[in-house]
Amino acid sequence: MITVTNLTKVYGIGDKAVAAVQDVSLHVPSGGIFGILGRSGAGKTTLMRCLTALERPTSGSVMVADAELTSLNGAELRSVRHRMGMIFQHFNLLNSRTAAENVAFPLEVQGVSKPKRGTRVAELLDLVGLADRTQSYPSQLSGGQKQRVGIARALAARPDVLFCDEATSALDPATTEQILDLLKQINEATGVTVVLITHESEVVRRICDSAALMADGRVVEEGPLLQLLADPDSQLADILLPTGDPTLDPGQDSIVLTFAGAHTSEPVISGLTRHFGLDVTILGGAVDQIAGRKVGRLRVSLSHPEGIFDHAAVHKYLADREVSARL
């Protein structure tokens, strides 16, 4: 759906130049929910502004739905944008329009006839659970309701891709969950590709299939979540399922076990004790439902009363049970 190649965006010139995005390449597959996670100032917003052509990259290329954004003229860009939807942290609804009129906006822009707009708007407000607030103005709605209007508006013209810039950061935790679940449900029902940027790992944990981790304008890691989680060295995995700070246990040689397979419920830990006579000390860990799978990461230290054990056999035992580890 989206392919970014060697994208760099520099703001300012000379001494004041800031490279907000540096040499970023990534691929967003069609139909999934792709998260871009990063701390404040990592360059997430800048990257998304380049994906929507609100910002012109300093160098590099951005392909959205087979169109190279940097080479389009005004009219061509508008027609590519008709296939995009976007929701914002601060909603950006028009105060002069009711909820229904806000949702109708992209349809008006694309010249959809009034009767058709009416049906589509009613359908969407129903989908986002606001069928009873169609005539309310944004000022009369709560944050969560405003974001629902924002989502309905973004989906009105049946986009291929939905961009979300910190869509839940202005909302309380309960409302955040509702909005995330709504996005997930819409993604599953319509197949729209969702690209969301966030600084909250909870958002990625809850709804994403794949993700990229950004730091200092660069993409540090990228890929399907299950694949990243299975990598014991993944930083993203450690952010999503933290196993505690290793420096708190000095002298202990700890390893991280990742349980992402179908065997998660099998008693692997007690198996290590039974089969290899190992003492297993659990130092930290987390288990959660990620990308539709129950995934756990445990930081443990393994020791044998006699001091040595067969690393290769243990590794094979774990690998057979789809537990990845580096011994």
Next chain:
Amino acid sequence: MRKVSWLEALPELMESLGQTAWMVGWSFLIVVALGLAVGVLLRLASPDGLRPNPIIYQSVGVVVNLARSLPFLILMIALISFTRWLVGTAYGATAAIVPLAIGAIPFYARVVESALREVAPGKIEAAQVMGANTWQIVRKVLLPESLPGLISGATLTLVTLIGYSTMAGAIGGGGVGDFAIRYGYQRFNGEVLLMAVTVLIIIVQLVQSIGDAIVNRMAYRRG
């Protein structure tokens, strides 16, 4: 010469009011239409606008500032030959419409520009990402979102026009200003002058309250 009572002067005041309404009404319509156009142009062409254009922005800006810094009385006199060329005469209520409109367009244009500037950039970007073109953004985002500011600015412009129109009266435009000069200044008839002034104050108050009421009703809905 016998002193005229306010009651006797009333019909003549009514006629003057009619002339004032004529010149103020037409000039107001022209000012709103052209002021909007110039204000939108300035906003679009400004460095952070949708169509940045330093040449247009600077040159229109200079003309607007020049016209605004000129006192109305001077502007009116300076425009006499232009007015005569445009309407055939520089005398009377219709001729007065020309300097009134030209005097107030730059003022309202600046009001429009700054009202449009208040529209949050995020709303404009949202419309851009939805594929709206510049004209659609002007019509569906910029103007509706800044409507309360545009209306309160128009109210202020209307009040200013009423004020200017009394000056236009002084050089032969007719209207309430002309009436006040004839009775109050040339004949020292304080009673009739007081009546004219009272009527003017009431009109200005009325215009201001109606404008405020419209804005408040809108603000209530929009929050």
